[in-house]
Amino acid sequence: MRGRTAIVLSLLVVTAATAQEQFIYPSKGQSAKQQEKDKFDCYGWAKGQSGFDPMAPPRPTTAPPSRGGRSVAGGVLGGGALGAGVGAIGGAIAGGKAGKGAAIGAATGGLLGGVSTAGANASASRDYRDWEQREATNYAAARGQYNRAFAACMEGRGYTVK
Numbered sequence: 001m002r003g004r005t006a007i008v009l010s011l012l013v014v015t016a017a018t019a020q021e022q023f024i025y026p027s028k029g030q031s032a033k034q035q036e037k038d039k040f041d042c043y044g045w046a047k048g049q050s051g052f053d054p055m056a057p058p059r060p061t062t063a064p065p066s067r068g069g070r071s072v073a074g075g076v077l078g079g080g081a082l083g084a085g086v087g088a089i090g091g092a093i094a095g096g097k098a099g100k101g102a103a104i105g106a107a108t109g110g111l112l113g114g115v116s117t118a119g120a121n122a123s124a125s126r127d128y129r130d131w132e133q134r135e136a137t138n139y140a141a142a143r144g145q146y147n148r149a150f151a152a153c154m155e156g157r158g159y160t161v162k
Helices: 002-019 032-050 072-093 098-156
Strands: none
8 A cells, every 4th residue: 555655646746846847037146056045045934834845755645545456256255155145045945945045146146246346446446546636636735835935935035936
């Protein structure tokens, strides 16, 4: 689970960082040394104002949901075993045909168990994709706040920021 989360978050960093790159122009003739000092100072100020650190590895804001991953074959086997038991009891009660009832119950239970497991896995996958989207949105919003604070600081020091 941790590996998947790390991959998702590393993709967020690459995507968000390239999408939100800022261009800074020293419109009052500031030297390169002064520009680096101002960038460092504004980095610290913007981080404090926004609570976002673009230099830190991203962390999820919520725990990821389960991705499912239950075996459909396991659902078939489990459903089949349960169905066989119920079918054997039903067959015995209905006239002493426990074997036939067990066979019908196993087939029906296996089918229902497989379908149920596949549906649960699909639902878990949707939940995980929704979580990834929420995390990407949260990261982009936090990065946007940082960028606005950084730009305000740099503009206050005489730079043009685009």
